[in-house]
Amino acid sequence: MPTRALGLTSAVIALSLALSSCGLVRDLTPGEGEGEEETTSEEAAQEVSAEDVELPFVRQGRMFVEGGNDVAVEITVDALEHNGEYLMLDISRNILEHITGEEISYAGAPLRLVDPVSGEVLLPIDNKEHGEPYGSYFIEGSDLVPIHENLPAPIRTYFPAPSEDVEFLTLTGMTAGHVPGIPVSYVDEFTQLPEPDVHDYIDPETWVINGELPEDEIVYPETPPEPGLDTTEFVQSMESFVDGSTASTTRAGDQETIALHADNMFEFDEAEPTDDAVDTIHEAAQSLRENLGEGVEITIVGHTDGKGTVDYNQTLSEERAEAVRELLEEELGSGFTLTTEGRGSEELLAEEGGDDDEEARARNRRVEFTYQVPMSDTGSEEGDSGLDAAKRHVGPPAPYFEELDLFATVTHNDLDLNVYPLVRDGAYLFQMVGFQNSTLSDLEADLEGDEASLPGSPQQYTEGTMGGFRLAEPDSGIIRYVIRIRTGEGEYEDFADEILTLSPGEEYLALSVFPAPAPEVEEMTLYAGAFGEITGVPVQQ
Incomplete structure (x- = not known):
């Protein structure tokens, strides 16, 4: 000894x-x-x-x-x-x-x-x-x-x-x-x-x-x-981001924000809603009725992209927020308190000026509804109206499990990615993957690639080792990004494990967490950064 x-x-x-x-x-x-x-x-x-x-x-x-x-x-x-x-x-x-x-x-x-x-x-x-x-x-x-x-x-x-x-x-x-x-x-x-x-x-x-x-x-x-x-x-609290064709929804703790994509609602440089905007507002109002009780204060905020002068963008954002408020009030009636703000180009979600500049600017042009919801609220699963991206899907906690069957293995630059089924646990999907070094020497994991992020994706949801991972619903196309954990005022970290130097041969298991889809969704498409697209990943209910 x-x-x-x-x-x-x-x-x-x-x-x-x-x-x-x-x-x-x-x-x-x-x-x-x-x-x-x-x-x-x-x-x-x-x-x-x-x-x-x-x-x-x-x-x-x-x-x-x-x-x-x-x-x-x-x-x-x-x-x-x-x-x-x-x-x-x-x-x-x-x-x-x-x-x-x-x-x-x-x-x-x-x-x-x-x-x-x-x-x-x-x-x-x-x-x-x-x-x-x-x-x-x-x-x-x-x-x-x-x-x-x-x-x-x-x-x-x-x-x-x-x-x-x-x-x-x-x-x-x-x-x-x-x-x-x-x-x-x-x-x-x-x-x-x-x-x-x-x-x-x-x-x-x-x-x-x-x-x-x-x-x-x-x-x-x-x-x-x-x-x-x-x-x-x-x-701490988890922040989720769900992205659809007409709207995206962010939830952090008891605060939820629905962002309507402005390009679907307004003509270029206009504040007059289009005919399609009426349908979008109707769906948004239905989502708000499902998620909230009457009496809740809803703040409507207009945003522009970074193109144009500060004064012009501020005015346009205010006018668009007010136009949306008028339509929303017609749909909701007098049971809610609606206030408006315009923030111009002060709060850009996606970084402009890159190869995806057009998509980034489109992401930044939006009108948001922000409101408070109870932490214990499970949302409504009834009916098929409302914005799909705004629906919260909360089930019971998952039972303990012994094992998961390996679903698929894909390879990138001498690194194998073992993909296991998604596990539905409460309001989230927990994704287990295994990284395995197929060489005879230590290997630094290279997870970046052309598919690490979608053009125009919000910057904060695509950073980090596994931040580029995302899930897509096969039928609706709705994208679910890795959960972020709010660690302090304005500070976040991905709820996804960091991958360090990998020794040869052994599997290193890692976790990433996503907001859950509807209970009837039985499989998802995983976009795994440099590893590309893995379809049909089963959801363990």
Whole structure:
């Protein structure tokens, strides 16, 4: 036995390790017997309560490591408890391969708990004194912990409670982190960990191992959060963007914006609505009635492209907003408060002046409706009127699954992309893909390509490693972009894993998240950046 700890890594790494699938097929059958009535996953999810689901859940996969070699890990989700103020997550981590390096770090997406119905994203709560998460530690206030190969280590992490009581939450993290259907246990007090014993085996002053490590488990001390903490900064929201031929819809938290494409409603440089505009406004009004109750304030904002003078664009945007308000008021009646603004070319969505200048300018010419909706609102699935791009489709949380069958493999520049079925989870589709280096050397993933973004796409939805990924509904052509997470005022990051240097041979699983289509949509077309178009990707209901 060596006289030093096996290596160092950060506490954040220990708490946000790769939660990769150990095969990726979910068994949706109700039983083994013949003649049993088939049950849909939605019916099953509605019938199953958290008390009916037993932990642990287990995942295996590969972890990106900086300063050492990538390794296989196994994560076991043991408990998720809610004491009325905080969530407590118990997982255990087991590194399954020999790891090299002295001080190493894990590079990847942070550990997150997600309410897939409301779109709330919960992050581990940091201790303000030293900036490290509450929960398990080796030396309090330090981000360094020993690495134990083939020895499970229980890791405890604390999160804010979700805004509403929920039965199930989804866990995500780097390297294939989609673990849906984790049952939430409501308790008066959190379960106590066993007596910590890590310092009996590893000296916290010298990091020298004393004798033999145990064979079954090693336990760390922990610091729980004190009552009454302000956890606002650890609660984030998902922003979705859905794009159709006549309108696009953005939803971030409880704010929703429908953007009508102005070129479908006005002649060039005109503020008088066309005949087609009347039909578009009728559909928009129907969508608003479906999504909102009376009394909501709706702000109507006109926008132009960057061509023309500032004064001219400002006036045109104001006149178009007012013309749309008049039509919308005729459709909605007096039950809503309608206000108008013109912002000219101040808020361009797409960058103008490039090869797609014409499409970018068309994207920027728009009239928007902005309003507040309840976080718990599920929208209406009835009828076929209204703007398809404005419909919200919210189902129950997905059940936990063991595996997903591989759907397709495509190749680009010595890099294989394994595409797995989409999983419908609440209001979102979770897309698992696997990146596999087919060479004999380390490989930097090249995901850019001519199809990485559509001409005129909003810039903020096409940036990042997997930001160019998007989904299209085969029948309607509606495009669904990767979800963005609002991390701060005006700050966002893609809800899609970053792909780092890939070692030869092994598959690295990665996650991207999209807004869900209607329940009857059973397959989607995936546009996977440099990998091109993959049709018929099934949606697991």
